Amino acid sequence: MANETRTILVTGATGGIGTAVCRQLAHSGHSLVLAARNEAKLESLSHELAGTGDRPVWLPLDMTSDQSIRQFGEQLTSRDIVLDGVVLMPPQAHSTNDPMPTGEAWRALFQNCFIGPLEVLKTAIGRMNPDPVNGRRAKIVIISGISSAQVLGHYATSNVLRCAWIGEAKTLAFALGARGIHVNTLSLGGTLSPWYREAIETRAAAAGVTFEQRLAEETANVPLGKYGEPEEVAIAVEGLLSRFSDHMSGLNIMHDGGFTRSY
Template identity: 85%
Template sequence: MTDEARTILVTGATGGIGTAVCHQLAARDETKLKTLSNELTGVGHVWLQLDMTNDQSIRQFGEELAARRITLDGVVLMPPQAHSTNDPMPGADAWRALFQNCFIGPLEVLKAAIDRMNPEPVNGRRAKIVIISGISSAQVLGHYATSNVLRCAWIGEAKTLAFALGARGIHVNTLSLGGTLSPWYREGIEKRADAAGITFDQRLAEETANVPLGKYGEPAEVAVAVEGLLSHFSDHMTGLNIMHDGGFTRSY
């Protein structure tokens, strides 16, 4: 997506969070938003197909970025998420698939994107990377047994990249989400409400009783936070894992 002279890559752009991010970044050009499902050429919003779990797709994606001579000023990386599970020790094959699909593949996408960055910090042009994660990166959650591990891997990688790329003017920060009312998350609440024989609002109130702000986040709120991390707001910020959870996380 292009905002004035800045070009931002948003992965997972058709998902609940990704769509909100795209709307926020392109808010000054509503006519272009109507072409969300179409691939455009030239200046504007360009949509490229990518399967982060498929090596060939990732290679083709990197080649397409180079062929189009796209120079990126920022990346919003939303790696595929592991399904919730209470099993802390899945089999070796399950772990291999999880790391390939949720870490190694997305990291290859990020590497391809970094290759297309050309920041000039002395001239005030910096590149920003925002990795979308979850609060189990900071606080263990029993029903996210495998995600606890994968998200910590991303935190380690983000911190490592922040140190490695800082001198080039490339910033790497992580935004870790708590409960967020994306379409699929709303559907889950509705199902739990139906099973309990109560209304959606009653179930939502029960689930957010332990959140200091008393609510879950909205995709639009996530988008505003992402926009800030891509902006001059973060010019002296890198290597951070920022909680977007209404105060739920208890760790310092």
């Protein structure tokens, strides 16, 4: 879905899904601002993507660190970067069956997975200058998970945190809509990122079956009979950043092969 050149910030750019998103957007001609913790990986990805167009800007960012977030914002300002879009991938809580962790654990989770990333988003919004009267809109895509729409027992804390993001996205959609800033969430089901593939391989080895057999077992309750690929996520993200979403805001879109049963 190629458009006019737009400048898009991608957080978590060096992860399996983030890298796929960056490759897709670069291939479509967008200018990118890459953000992640590992500077060596950021520089390497920037070199790779330079082969498809302009070399992306890369900025180190640790969303769990207030100092890193402040420095990131200062870099955006000093470089006079104006953003047309943001792909925000907040850090995710580890799976847990404990619905009532300690207060200290909750404070850390909300700081790392919600408060810090929200500060990053606020900083990014401050670098946006949409002009809806003349057809120039800014798009925000927040990556979430399917427990934003239905409770999963082994994602007890994520159930809460992801719902917090859905509520925040809906609130921002109302608050920012008149400025021409759209805010949508994309909630992923099982996605075959490198770390998730490794987890399936580990489970397959423990069960004495092949990767393909284990994958077939795990996706038997998914209507499409498969998990998503990072490249498929990237295409969906690009769509939400494009004119496709010019009359869409405040939506939580499921990317789960039909797994979610709720209306």
